[in-house]
Amino acid sequence: MKGSTFSADTLAMARRTAVCLGLCLALSLAARAATTVGSICRVKGEETNTLHGLGLVVGLNGTGDGGDFLPTIRALATAMELMGSPVGTTDEKGKRDFRSELKNAANVALVTVTATVPAGAREGDRIDCVVSSIGAAKSLEGGRLFPTALLGPTPDPQHRVYAFAQGPLQLDDPQMARTGRVHGGCQLVEDFPSCFSKDGKITLVLNESHADFQVAQQVAEVINYEWSFRTSGQSIAKAVDQFNIEVLVPPEYEDHLVSFVSQILRLPMLNQPLGSPKVVINERSGSIVIGGDVEIAPVVITHKNILVEAGATGGARFVPFDPTQQQSARLQALVTALDAIQVPSEDIIDIIKDLHRNGKLHAQLVIE
Secondary structure, eight states, X not given: OOSOOOOHHXXXXXXXXXXXXXXXXXXXXXXXXXXXXXXXXXXXXXXXEEEEEEEEEEOOSSOSOOTTOHHHHHHHHHHHHHTTOOOSEEOTTSOEXXXXXXXXXXXXXXXXXXXEEOTTOOTTOEEEEEEEEOSSOSOOTTOEEEEEEEEOSSXXXXXXXXXXEEEEOBOSOTTOXXXXXXXXXXXXXXXXXXXXXXXXXXXXXXXXXXXXXHHHHHHHHHHHHHHTTTTTTOOOEEEOSSSEEEEEOOGGXXXXXXXXXXXXXXXXXXXXXXXXXXXXXXTTTTEEEEOTTOEEOXXXXXXXXXXXXXXXXXXXXXXXXOOOSSSOEEHXXXXXXHHHTTOOHHHHHHHHHHHHHTTOEESEEEEO
């Protein structure tokens, strides 16, 4: 065959390169289109509910509360009486003594039981529940949750029961042996309807990480712009505060709320600056999340054996990083420079805190 030829390896590499470029382009476009109203907001009425109760875990291998923890013994005695097997003897004053009969009950533990119910859950649905020891139990491994009634999220004089929980425990973390989970062990006995419309309006609630007056106003403007063609220019959305945006339901959608909400949540937030600059620090993990536009004022920082000069003109920089042409510098550039010389994350976090404390950090600082 005449002319230039390509080896199989060359062709394979070319194909892989083309695929990689295609993936990069697709991911870039997806990232741009990823921010929608629904990705930064939820609809009020979609809140979860937390049920709670007190119960007993039985079948432990001698790692329970033991006979010296009176609340557990009392709860066990009550449960046995309700099951038709009362224990203990009653003296002449009518006081019952059950401690002697249950003093060796080391396979039982008193626990709290909690379950998070999603909005719209119905009677008969099964969800997970979390079980945590509140007594002297050393471990809940191998135990089984005795049938437990779960009450609502708010105090109720009538003690209304919303669910029952029972089943074998599984430990999420062997190092946290006093807390376990019963998968699908909570069965609802009440409905939890989702009511997201009131007085002809729905309310959008910004996620905590996006809660900002500017973002709330932007969401309202996006909705009004998209719907102005259908409502003859009339505004239907209004930012109430930094968290909430009220949206009027058009008359034609009063009987089609789901369709209306779906269309609102799909609206794109393209080319919209989402809120004021923010820096989020997780001290436990050492992670630092910085908005791309976070700036710091001209400052000289001395921390341990580190000397940093940011945003000033002239002079040598002990920790050099690329300043902007303006007097301010990017925090990301500072962090990158510190990381390049292997400054520990806890020291970087301390420096950022010092910047914020002295008014040199032009952003909101969130410590998790």
